[in-house]
Amino acid sequence: MTVSLRVEGLSKTFRRRTRAPGLLAALGALVRPAHEEVEAVVDLGFEVERGERVAFLGPNGAGKSTSLKMMTGILHPSSGQAEVLGLVPWEQRRRLVRRLGCVFGQRSQLWYHLPVAETFDLLARVFGLPAADARRRRDELAELFEFSHLLEQPVRQLSLGQRMRCELAASLLHRPELLLLDEPTIGLDVLARARIRSLLARLGEEEGVTLLLTSHDAGDVEEVCDRVLFIDEGRLVFDGSLDELMAGHRRFRRLEAVVAEEGFRCERPGVEHLEAPAHRVILRVDTEVTPLEEVVGALLAGAQVHDLSISGPRLETVLRSIHSSQAEAGS
Amino acid sequence: MISAVLAVARGAAREQLRYPIDLLASGGFLAVVLFLYWRLWTVVESQGGLTDLGRFDVTALVTYLLVTELVVLAPGALHLQVAEDVRSGVYSVSLLRPLPHAAWEMGRALGTMSARLLGLLALGLPFLVFVVGLPELRWRDALLALGFVLPVAILLECAVRVSIGLLAFWVEDVAPVYWIWQKFLFVLGGLFMPIEFYPDWLYSLASWLPFRVLLHDPARMAVGGLAEGELVPLLLRLLFWSAVLFGGLLLLERLGRRHVQAQGG
Numbered sequence: 001m002t003v004s005l006r007v008e009g010l011s012k013t014f015r016r017r018t019r020a021p022g023l024l025a026a027l028g029a030l031v032r033p034a035h036e037e038v039e040a041v042v043d044l045g046f047e048v049e050r051g052e053r054v055a056f057l058g059p060n061g062a063g064k065s066t067s068l069k070m071m072t073g074i075l076h077p078s079s080g081q082a083e084v085l086g087l088v089p090w091e092q093r094r095r096l097v098r099r100l101g102c103v104f105g106q107r108s109q110l111w112y113h114l115p116v117a118e119t120f121d122l123l124a125r126v127f128g129l130p131a132a133d134a135r136r137r138r139d140e141l142a143e144l145f146e147f148s149h150l151l152e153q154p155v156r157q158l159s160l161g162q163r164m165r166c167e168l169a170a171s172l173l174h175r176p177e178l179l180l181l182d183e184p185t186i187g188l189d190v191l192a193r194a195r196i197r198s199l200l201a202r203l204g205e206e207e208g209v210t211l212l213l214t215s216h217d218a219g220d221v222e223e224v225c226d227r228v229l230f231i232d233e234g235r236l237v238f239d240g241s242l243d244e245l246m247a248g249h250r251r252f253r254r255l256e257a258v259v260a261e262e263g264f265r266c267e268r269p270g271v272e273h274l275e276a277p278a279h280r281v282i283l284r285v286d287t288e289v290t291p292l293e294e295v296v297g298a299l300l301a302g303a304q305v306h307d308l309s310i311s312g313p314r315l316e317t318v319l320r321s322i323h324s325s326q327a328e329a330g331s
Numbered sequence: 332m333i334s335a336v337l338a339v340a341r342g343a344a345r346e347q348l349r350y351p352i353d354l355l356a357s358g359g360f361l362a363v364v365l366f367l368y369w370r371l372w373t374v375v376e377s378q379g380g381l382t383d384l385g386r387f388d389v390t391a392l393v394t395y396l397l398v399t400e401l402v403v404l405a406p407g408a409l410h411l412q413v414a415e416d417v418r419s420g421v422y423s424v425s426l427l428r429p430l431p432h433a434a435w436e437m438g439r440a441l442g443t444m445s446a447r448l449l450g451l452l453a454l455g456l457p458f459l460v461f462v463v464g465l466p467e468l469r470w471r472d473a474l475l476a477l478g479f480v481l482p483v484a485i486l487l488e489c490a491v492r493v494s495i496g497l498l499a500f501w502v503e504d505v506a507p508v509y510w511i512w513q514k515f516l517f518v519l520g521g522l523f524m525p526i527e528f529y530p531d532w533l534y535s536l537a538s539w540l541p542f543r544v545l546l547h548d549p550a551r552m553a554v555g556g557l558a559e560g561e562l563v564p565l566l567l568r569l570l571f572w573s574a575v576l577f578g579g580l581l582l583l584e585r586l587g588r589r590h591v592q593a594q595g596g
Contacts, residue, residue, distance in 0.1 A: 069423065069591075072426075072427055073426070074423050074424075074426050074427070074591055075591060076589075093426065094429050094431075095429075097426075097427050097428065097429050098429050100427070102424075102427050104420075104424050107419075107420060107421055107424040109424065109427075111342055111346060112346075113346045113349050114342060114345060114346060114349075118342060118345070119342075121338070122338050122339065122341075122342050125334055125335045125337075125338035126335045126338065126339070126428050126429065126430050127429060128334075128335070128429075154349075
């Protein structure tokens with residue numbers, strides 16, 4: 001397999017100006033400004049092979065965007081190395097971007113007041129694509145992303161979901177080998193999110209594009225990606241498949257019941273009561289400590305149960321638990 | 332790259348042309364300024380105040396103002412747009428295009444200025460021709476001024492405004508910087524009258540600064556005020572200050588890129 005992206009010991013430290021509260025401190029800062037160093041990314045290292053679909057996850061401020069910007073060459077790292085499609089991003093940025101597609105969910109590359117088709121024409125010129133090829137590719141993408149009927153519509157008249165489909169297609173016009181997506185489903189409703197996810201999954205399968213996406217939405221990861229990188233406080237804390245990520249948490253089950261009684265408790269080892277409204281019981285059960293049937297039996301014996309559901313661990317819960325254990329280890 | 336820059340210019344021009352009323356409003360503003368200025372100089376002339384001004388009569392002075400105002404009004408609020416791009420992070424995303432950011436901005440400036448010139452001239456020119464009247468023109472100078480020196484001067488002013496916008500990497504608000512630049516430009520560039528009308532010490536000072544290249548030189552050339560042998564020095568001056576101002580823009584962009592942060596500019 002060919003490596004699309006290789007990152008080794010990548011770190012980025014920002015120097016930030018600090019100001020104590022109060023007028024005197026503000027005046028003092030004019031004479032003697034104080035600074036602090038913020039480590040945004042620390043010793044990041046991983047490889048992504050061609051055609052892989054990788055989720056790059058982490059809480060806000062974890063260093064995801066900073067890492068992406070170093071990988072695209074927008075930011076210079078403080079130390080470390082990166083090779084993206086065989087190029088050093090911050091030294092060969094302009095060569096690299098010809099082979100790279102990027103979507104930053106909150107920053108549009110479409111011309112707000114112009115029809116969608118005109119942005120595609122402009123991008124074709126900027127990327128130096130032959131006009132006929134560019135038009136054929138645009139029509140192909142418009143069909144795949146289902147926006148042929150929107151081509152002559154000004155971008156400002158599009159819904160957020162329609163705009164995001166156009167953004168994605170625009171980033172693919174020059175047939176990039178690697179697609180970097182920063183929160184591509186941010187702000188979208190459930191239907192639009194599902195549509196974007198299925199398009200991304202199809203794109204990976206049909207065009208063999210390598211995908212690296214950041215998201216706060218577990219659904220993006222579950223439906224599009226086959227590998228997860230989890231970054232927390234600038235450090236890579238998990239690198240593996242979705243199955244591996246979930247493996248350590250499969251023994252946990254979430255049991256939810258609607259009961260007639262108020263304040264029902266099931267006191268067993270390995271059973272944790274989660275916060276729930278009146279007449280509801282929500283339990284997190286470690287099945288290696290107490291078998292599930294024993295907990296269900298205790299529940300049925302001790303309470304009048306109107307409804308009962310059992311579910312496996314959710315990705316969001318797993319990610320939260322990794323984040324909490326990192327925070328505990330840190331303190 | 333030229334084709335890409337022209338494509339950006341076309342996009343920017345079409346974007347401006349989507350708002351014809353805004354464009355005509357700036358043309359209307361220009362017509363009002365020209366009207367006030369025309370009345371002012373007419374009064375001065377009636378009092379015998381224009382006798383020492385050589386070739387410049389009322390029509391030449393109003394035409395001079397029309398040309399200088401085109402340089403000031405055509406670029407629009409480019410500095411604010413660039414500053415907002417820097418602050419919001421749009422600037423950093425623009426680095427993901429295989430086109431230098433300065434080239435992108437100059438393409439955008441070219442398109443904006445072309446569309447705005449149409450709006451400005453749509454009302455300013457008829458006012459000049461039908462109300463004030465045209466001055467006695469030297470056609471070679473007028474054509475060279477309007478076809479080359481004036482567009483280059485407007486592009487230089489655009490480059491300055493983009494540079495001021497890029498200062499957003501270091502300062503919170505670029506508006507005061509632009510305000511200072513604009514006042515120097517108005518006075519030392521000769522917005523309202525040719526700098527030859529100034530006292531000697533001020534004229535000498537203005538001669539050594541870039542402002543005259545942006546306003547005075549194209550306007551004076553357009554109204555036929557250029558004396559014999561002045562053309563070559565004017566073109567050399569234009570070339571020199573183009574190198575300095577475009578060089579300054581590239582330098583600022585290079586320095587600013589080091590300040591790109593993760594989320595914002």
